Amino acid sequence: MIGWARYFGELNQLRRGWKWGKLMDMTIAEYESLVTRLERSAERSPGAYKAKVVGLALLGYSYIFGVLIVLLALVLGLGALVLIKPLLLAKIGFKLLIPLAVVIGVCAKAIWVRLxxxxxRALTPDEAPELFAELKRIRKDLGAPRVHEVIITDDxxxxxxQVPRLGLFGWQKNNLILGLPLMMTLTLDEFRAVVAHEMGHLAGNHGKFSAWIYRLRMTWYRIKASFDDGQNASMLFNRFFNWFVPYFGAYSFVLARQDEYEADxxxxxxxxxxxxxxxLVKTHVLGAYLGEKFWPKLFERNQREEEAPRRLFVEMHTELNASVESADAQMLLTQALQRQTGFDDTHPSLSDRLEALGVEAELPPxxxxxxxxxLLAGVHEGLTEEFSRAWHASVRRKWQEIHAESxxxxxxxxxxxxxxxxxxxxxxxxxxxxxLTERFDSEEEALELFQVYLDTYPEDADGHYxxxxLLLSQDDEAGLSCLETAIEKNEAHTPHACRDAVxxxxRNDRRAEAQRWIDRHDVYQHRMAEARQERNTLKPGDTFFGASLEPEQLAQLRSQLDMYPTIEEAYIAxxxxxxxxxxxxxxxxxxPHTGLFGGGEEVEELLPMILDEVxxxxxxxxxxxxDSDFSWLRTPLEQASGSRIL
Structure with missing residues (x-):
């Protein structure tokens, strides 16, 4: 059925997505609490707060360069010793020089990280002179830096x-990305506001500082990912970056949130x-309309039509402009205004941003x-056709496969x-x-069949959902109790049930009653985020117990692991x-079996092979x-009942 598949999808824990464990020194709740405290601190003393952020940034630089200098000194020292006493130290010296050189290479690669x-589609001034003239005027009004390249997308x-050409050393290339569908739905004045917001992130002293912090925020995440994937460097860097990256992320989050208001x-x-x-209102509403209305309707056509639309973006522009005055748009605006500013996005909520601007929330015509x-006179039709052809080519085969399946x-x-x-x-x-009746025929007939199913299998959560x-789609309030039962029997239905109830x-102009379901959805999503955090970390203090696998499962797992001669012992809990x-x-x-100086490439390749093949x-x-990061884990695994399987 649909429930358990959705459950695992919601948890986002597909087996092939797992990497071997990584430690993080901050939970979601601790992160949110820290951000809340830092927001108050930044409000009380903005200058002192920025100084703390600069200090943190310099600490990150200092750690990487400090470790790199120490490693280089060790390499030079070993090289000198080998020259002085070649017979005594040659064998050991070269065996140490090789891993040290690898770690230095990882450090250098991380420092030179490229976004x-x-x-x-890059656009030139010759193709769109009006656009570039407008961009120049906005840039001059704001005192923003030069835009090196304008890129048109189908988003x-x-x-x-800003792409730093020299990694941590900077030398930025500024790219302005403009979505063609966005340009085709905004008025010229609305477009100016959107571009001014984006350029505002880089304008003035606050913009330069915020842009630097934002680049560092992204760069530290990329550097940490580099060290996570480079096992040779984990001992030197993981413990520091597992503390530093979320801590710096929290400090820079506050500045990023403030920068959004500055950009507005x-x-x-x-x-x-x-x-x-x-x-702001139009981009929020039409962006949601695309995701919740336009694309689902397009995929419904896939069942009926053998060929994908050849002029998709013409259709999109027409429907988006028509939808602004629709009841769907009003509903999407109401939903957007009820969302609160959270910790999962540096952007404040729509209602908070409008309040800061001092304007009412109204759908513009x-x-x-x-x-x-x-601004794209002479090229927008060509761009529309170009994007439509590219989209058609990219989906043509899949579209036909889905149609055949239909x-x-x-x-x-x-x-x-x-x-x-x-x-x-x-x-x-x-x-x-x-x-299949619901998909290809009638909802009314499908509802009757699902009710027959539910009468026969009353414990099935999917049936209740x-x-x-379907009852709610027919404006039958009895559907609410069915959704309650579905959630009670399987929590995985919570987000979808809440969406349907809202x-x-x-739709029935009972917005106040929707709030309980909105709150319920938010609570569930917060719990899901905590579950992801909990399921993506292993740390000292965690408790483990016996896996209690069925005999068939245990035998199958043992037989698979027996295929890897490098494994000396294996435990599961x-x-x-x-x-x-x-x-x-x-x-x-x-x-794993390792020699005096480690297992080399064979051991490093073992875990990815197990993840991919078992x-x-x-x-x-x-x-x-x-692994030194997980040496603490062996004792609790050994103590779990029946954990030793090899």
Whole structure:
């Protein structure tokens, strides 16, 4: 059915996504608490707070360069000793020089980390002189730095990025990214506000400082990822960066949040507060419309039409402009205004941003003449066709496969209907009949079939959820109790059930009653975030207990691990988790055979091979128990009941 697959999807813990364990020294709750305290500190004393952030940034630089200098000194010292006493130290010296050189290489690569260039279609001043003239005016008004490249994409978005050509040493390349669908739905004044917001991130002294901090924030994350993937450097860097990266992230988060308000003020300076507010509302609403309405309707066409649309972005522009005055847009605006500023995004909520601008939340009218019409005159039609052709080429094969699968589904639907006339269907057959009926025929008939299924299998959470969803789609309030039952039987239905309930209340102009479901969704999402954090970390103090695998599961796992001669011992246990205890989190501890100076490439390749080739009983960490970061883990694994499997 759908429930458990959705559960594991929500947890985002597919087995192949797991890496061998990594320590983090800050939980989500601790991070949020720290950010809250830092926001108060920054408000009381902005100058002192910025000085602390600078100090933290310099600490990161100092640690990397300090370690690199020490390593280089060791290499030079060993080289000198080998020259002085070649017979005594040559063998040991070279064996130490090689791993030291590898670690130095990892350090140098991390320091020279490069952020990737943004993808899209580069635009030249000759192609769009009006656009570049407008950008020049906005840049001059704000005192923003030069934009080195303008890139047009097929996204409903705008952004400015800085790519440091020299890694931590800087020398920035400024890229302005403009989404063609966005330009084709905004008025010229709204477009100015959006671009001014993006340029505002780099304008003035505050912009330069914020941009530097933002680049460092991204660079530290990339550097940590480099060290996480380089096992030879983990002993030297992981403990520091597991503390430093989230701590610096919290400090810089506060500045990034403040910078969003500064950028909004830049938008108001160029276009006026009312226009800046209108641009915020329109981008929020139409961005949500694309995700919740346009794309789902397009994929429904996939079932009926064998060929993908050839002029997708023409259709998109037309529908987005028409949707601004629709009931859907009003519902999406109401939902956006009810969302609160959180810790998962540096952007404040829409309501907080509008309040800071001093404007009311109103849906602006559709653009009679869009910014794209004015600023991309002569090229926007060509760009639209170019993006449409590229999209069509990228989805053509998959579109046809899905359409063929839909045709097979219709044939199966006819077969099941015929079988139902001959005999009683089994549970899987009845569920499939109801599902295919909803997909290809009528919701009303599908609801009747799902109700028959639920009468036969009243404990099935999926059945309660689908019946509830379909009842609400027909504005039958009885669907709410079905959703409650579905959640009670399987929490994985919470986000979807809450979404369906909120849409029902909004559609029936009962917005106040929707708040309970919105709050419920937020609580669940927060719990999910804590569960992800909990399931993505192993740390001293965690509790482990016996895995209690079925004999068949245990025999299968042993036989698979026996195929790796490098493994000396293996242990499996479960981590005791607070959230979703019904979904076990297994920890497989491997003790590889290593020589005096380590196991070399063979041991380094062992864990990725196990992750890729072994079939696990569920969500599983795979840990090298000889890794210095996880030496503490061997004792609790050994003490777990029945943990030794090799």
């Amino acid at each position: 990737g260039e943004p993808e899209g 409903f978005n705008a952004a400015i990025t 003020r830049s938008a108001a300076e160029v276009s006026g507060a009312q226009v800046a507010g209108a641009a 559709p653009a009679e003449q869009s910014a794209g019409d004015v 045709r097979s589904g219709r044939e199966r639907l006819a077969e099941l209907r015929e079988l139902r006339g001959e005999r009683e269907l089994g549970d899987q057959e009845l569920w499939q009949l109801a599902t 689908v019946v509830g969803r 849409e029902f209340f909004f 479960c981590k005791d988790v607070r959230h979703f205890k019904e979904v076990p989190l297994y920890v497989l501890g491997i003790v 079939e696990f009983p569920g969500e599983t960490f795979v840990i090298n128990l000889k």
